[in-house]
Amino acid sequence: MKLSLVISTLGRTSDLNNLFESLAAQTFDDFEVIVVDQNDDDRLAAFIRPDWGFPLRRIHTPRQRGLSRGRNAGWRQAQGDAVLFPDDDCWYPADFLSTGMRLLEELGADIVTGRAADMNGRSINGRFEKTRQQITRKNVFTTQIEWVAFFRRDILHAVGGYDEDIGVGASTPFQACEGQDIVLRALPCGAKAFYDPDLFGHHADITKARPDRASIKKARGYARGLGRVLRLHEYSTTSLMMWLARPLAKMPFNMVCGRFKKTVELGNIFLGRVEGYWAPVTLTKSAAE
Known part of the structure; x- marks a missing residue:
């Protein structure tokens, strides 16, 4: 089974070098890389070289913005049976692709996801479950991060790909x-x-x-995205209250410890989740403040 890696990128070069070096070291080698370059300039032209050791294509879409939009442009031209969407500033252990592809086959899965970790394997940048499990509405927020998710291409066709009104760089306030x-x-x-x-x-x-x-502005945009997804998929206000309670519970401790900026960030996360959940469902475009 062939794999396509679709990387939507804007404004980065050196981070891509780290990612590509990790891809060149993979034990699984039946893959192609598609870079969706959203830069207005041609900064990545010289970076897309044949000597990386894997098939590499560039799709240049200047003046287009949005991570979800770039991913959709890429997977629709992919040749693989499965698709992975690396961030342009992540990197992978040498057995990462082989593990993901093996799990797709062994589990008979359409989607296989994992977690973000530091070099010691400690989870970072989110809360993640500690055991293997099937993904459901109940655990979907603690069982994945976008750049560690393998999709069979058939399921991407079935759902029409990513919602381009959600995600980093979208033209709406819903940035995650x-x-x-x-x-x-x-x-x-x-x-x-x-x-x-x-x-x-x-x-x-x-x-x-x-x-x-x-960082505080970004956290609020990410929080709006979470609230938006809760609303679109008809999670109850009780579920919303659970997500609102978490930043509120942390605010007094951070205030007492003198972490005033962290307290402000937590307050913005609270407000962002409220804003995302209660935004009009028909909203498709707004200034991402």
Whole structure:
């Protein structure tokens, strides 16, 4: 079974080098790489070289923005039976692709997901389940991260790919949780989806004890995405209350410890989840503030 890796990128070059080096070291080699280049300039032209050791194509879509839009442009031209969507600043252990493809086959799965980890295998950038399990509406928010998710291409066709109004760079305020959204749309189509914590990739730890203004703004946009997906998939207000309670519960401790910027970030996460959930369901475009 052939694999296609679709990388939507904007504004990065050196991070792509780290990713490509990790791909060149993979024990699984039946894959192609498609780079969807959303840069207005031609900065990546010289970077797309034949000497990486794997098939590599570039789709240049200047003036188009949005991670979900770029992923859709890429997988629709993919030749693989399965598709993976690496972030442009992640990298993988040498057995990552072989593990993901093996799990797809062994589990008879349409979707296989894993987690983000540091170099010691410790989970980062989210809460993840500790045991292998089938993905359901109940655990979908703790059983995946977008760049550690393998899809059979047939299921991408069945659901029409990613919702381009959700995700980083979208023209709406809903800047995250496009991965949960696509899985939630796939499950009613009969998709079999499984999570395995032994499947993990690497990324910088984005958690900051003293977040700056840009980090706080990003956290609010991500929180709006979570609220939006909860609403679109008709999660109850009780579920929303659970997600709102988490940042609220952490605020007093951070305030007492003098972590005022972290407290502000938590407050923005709370507000963002409320904003995303209660935004009009028919909203498709808005300024991403």
